[in-house]
Structures are given as C-alpha cells and as structure tokens.
Amino acid sequence: MIEVKNLTKSYGPTLAVNQVSFDAHAGEVVGFIGPNGAGKTTTMRILTCYLTADAGSATVAGYDVVENAIDVRKNVGYLPESAPLYADMGVVDYLKFMTEIREIPKSQRKERLRTVVDICGLEGVIQKDIGELSKGYRQRVGLAQSLIHDPPILILDEPTSGLDPSQTIEIRNLIKDIGKEKLVLFSTHILPEVAATCDRILIISQGEIVANGTHDDLISQIRSEDKLHVTIQGSEEAITPKLQELDGITQVSCVSSDNGVVKYELTTSQEGYYAAGDVYNVVVKNEWVLVELRQESVDLEQVFLHFTTGETSNITPAREVMRVENSTEEE
Numbered sequence: 404m405i406e407v408k409n410l411t412k413s414y415g416p417t418l419a420v421n422q423v424s425f426d427a428h429a430g431e432v433v434g435f436i437g438p439n440g441a442g443k444t445t446t447m448r449i450l451t452c453y454l455t456a457d458a459g460s461a462t463v464a465g466y467d468v469v470e471n472a473i474d475v476r477k478n479v480g481y482l483p484e485s486a487p488l489y490a491d492m493g494v495v496d497y498l499k500f501m502t503e504i505r506e507i508p509k510s511q512r513k514e515r516l517r518t519v520v521d522i523c524g525l526e527g528v529i530q531k532d533i534g535e536l537s538k539g540y541r542q543r544v545g546l547a548q549s550l551i552h553d554p555p556i557l558i559l560d561e562p563t564s565g566l567d568p569s570q571t572i573e574i575r576n577l578i579k580d581i582g583k584e585k586l587v588l589f590s591t592h593i594l595p596e597v598a599a600t601c602d603r604i605l606i607i608s609q610g611e612i613v614a615n616g617t618h619d620d621l622i623s624q625i626r627s628e629d630k631l632h633v634t635i636q637g638s639e640e641a642i643t644p645k646l647q648e649l650d651g652i653t654q655v656s657c658v659s660s661d662n663g664v665v666k667y668e669l670t671t672s673q674e675g676y677y678a679a680g681d682v683y684n685v686v687v688k689n690e691w692v693l694v695e696l697r698q699e700s701v702d703l704e705q706v707f708l709h710f711t712t713g714e715t716s717n718i719t720p721a722r723e724v725m726r727v728e729n730s731t732e733e734e
C-alpha cells in the first residue's frame with residue numbers, strides 16, 4: 404500500500420531524508436519514530452504530495468506520488484503536525500466544507516459526516532466553533548477531516564502532540580480502532596504510545612531508517628541473551644553448584660551473599676522464562692526460600708537509544724560479577 408524506495412530530500416545543505424526505503428500494508432498501524440529533526444515530517448510530506456523528493460520513488464495505494472498526485476491524495480487522509488483548522492468555523496460547517504473539497508458526491512455527504520462524527524466522538528461539540536474546543540477535541544476534528552473521504556491510508560504527524568494523558572489515550576485508542584481496517588502511518592516521539600498502538604515500528608535517525616520491525620523483533624535484535632535475577636535464602640556453597648548444573652544456564656554470577664540471602668545474575672541460553680521454570684524447580688526441590696525471580700526486560704526506550712545513539716548501557720548492566728564456570732577445572 405505504501406512503497407518507498409531510496410527516498411532522498413535535502414533543504415539546501417541539510418540532508419533531511421537519506422535513501423529511505425520501507426513498505427507498509429493494509430491493516431497495519433506503523434509507528435514512525437525518531438529524534439527531532441530525524442526526517443519524519445519530511446518523509447510524510449513527500450508521501451502526501453506536499454513536497455517532492457530529490458531522488459528515489461514512493462507509491463501510495465499503487466500511485467506514484469509525483470506522477471499521480473491527485474490519486475494519491477484521494478487515497479490518503481493526512482493529519483499534519485498542526486492541523487489547518489479554521490478557528491471561527493463551526494465543527495459541522497468545517498466538516499461539511501471538507502466533504503465539498505474532497506468532492507464527495509452530494510448524496511453521500513450526510514452519511515460520511517455522520518460516520519466521522521461518530522468515529523471521532525464529536526457528537527457533543529458539533530455545534531461549537533473550532534476555536535472554542537480543547538486541544539484534544541481540535542485534534543479529533545483534524546482526524547475527522549482526514550477520514551471524511553474514507554481513505555484506505557491515514558498518515559498522521561504527531562497526532563497526540565500537546566495532548567494531556569487522558570486525551571492521548573483516547574486518540575491512541577481511536578488510531579488502534581481505525582488501524583483495524585486501514586493502513587495507519589503515524590509519527591510520534593512518545594515511546595509507550597508506539598508500544599501500545601503499533602503493529603510495526605520504523606525508527607529513523609539523521610534521515611536514515613535504522614530499524615524496521617515489530618516491537619518484539621526490535622527487542623530481540625538488541626538482546627543477545629536473556630538474564631535472570633534470582634535471590635534465594637540458603638547457603639551459597641549449596642546453591643551455586645545446583646544452578647550451574649541447569650542446562651539452560653550458561654553463566655552463574657553471584658552478585659552478593661549476605662546473612663544467608665544470595666543474589667545471582669544468571670545468563671540463559673534459552674528464552675528466560677523457560678530457564679526461570681528450571682530455577683524455580685531446583686529451589687523447591689532443595690527446600691530453599693525463593694525471595695525474587697525476575698527476568699531482565701528490555702524496553703522500547705533502550706531499543707530507541709540503541710538505534711539512534713548506539714547506547715546500550717542499560718541492556719548489559721556494567722557490574723563486576725564473578726564468573727563461575729560450569730566446569731570444576733579451577734579446583
């Protein structure tokens with residue numbers, strides 16, 4: 404539905420978008436994230452025919468953004484970062500005006516208007532002027548105008564920027580609902596929003612796509628191994644060899660041992676939750692007391708830092724740990 408190949412755009416000496424390629428399909432909600440100035444808005448403007456690229460190509464709904472700009476616009480709903488709303492126009496008048504601009508046949512205008520008012524929850528404010536609305540409701544009106552011609556593709560630039568947490572959740576849920584049927588590409592810098600809303604994530608940094616995948620894909624790309632944090636009441640001499648015997652554990656590191664409470668960091672060769680089961684069983688079998696058993700998690704913030712700055716400091720804790728080999732050669 405969207406196919407982008409080697410898209411490149413400079414503003415004078417600033418290379419804003421550099422050889423960007425990706426595709427996106429119907430029924431997907433794709434989150435487009437990156438630091439400020441990474442090239443998100445520029446890419447979205449090219450896809451919605453508001454800017455032309457210097458090089459590369461993009462097709463949207465099968466139409467080339469340069470050759471078939473009118474067809475692209477018919478198939479896309481676009482919510483720019485600051486939606487061009489007319490403050491002194493009534494909500495209903497504005498949306499009626501949009502049905503005319505979008506050349507929706509007269510016989511269908513009422514029906515489309517009713518549908519977008521319903522989807523975007525605008526019933527209560529339909530008689531008000533846009534200027535009287537809160538930022539959250541103005542954003543809903545912006546979304547309603549992007550949906551008015553029932554396009555199969557929605558491109559939303561920072562749709563939740565400036566909203567309070569409850570408004571953000573409402574818009575996020577709206578995007579999720581819309582994304583069940585349509586392709587939604589939206590940019591944001593709010594990472595939990597991406598994790599909660601998107602089927603796929605594109606990360607752009609300094610004009611280049613640096614990561615493309617599902618939330619889980621991206622996490623597994625930066626996590627080479629799983630870590631378990633375990634705290635057990637018992638004797639270190641007794642516990643350590645039993646943990647070393649476990650098949651799924653490649654490294655047993657004792658972090659501290661105080662008053663009969665031993666803390667370990669375990670590296671696992673298999674998915675952490677399988678190894679956690681083995682650790683639990685060995686604790687029960689030996690009648691020790693399990694104080695804590697936790698799988699180290701990698702979150703989207705770490706993924707973002709890794710791909711946009713190369714930092715991974717939180718993924719592998721820089722802590723001096725004692726490596727206890729599985730073999731007994733040292734003795």
Ligand code: ADP
Pocket residue numbers: 414417418419437438439440441442443444445446
């Ligand atoms: P994002 O949306 O990720 O914040 P943008 O696409 O707005 O990024 O900007 C990408 C780069 O292009 C930035 O360095 C920005 O300063 C520059 N840029 C954007 N628009 C213009 C413009 N109209 N004129 C000159 N430089 C621009």
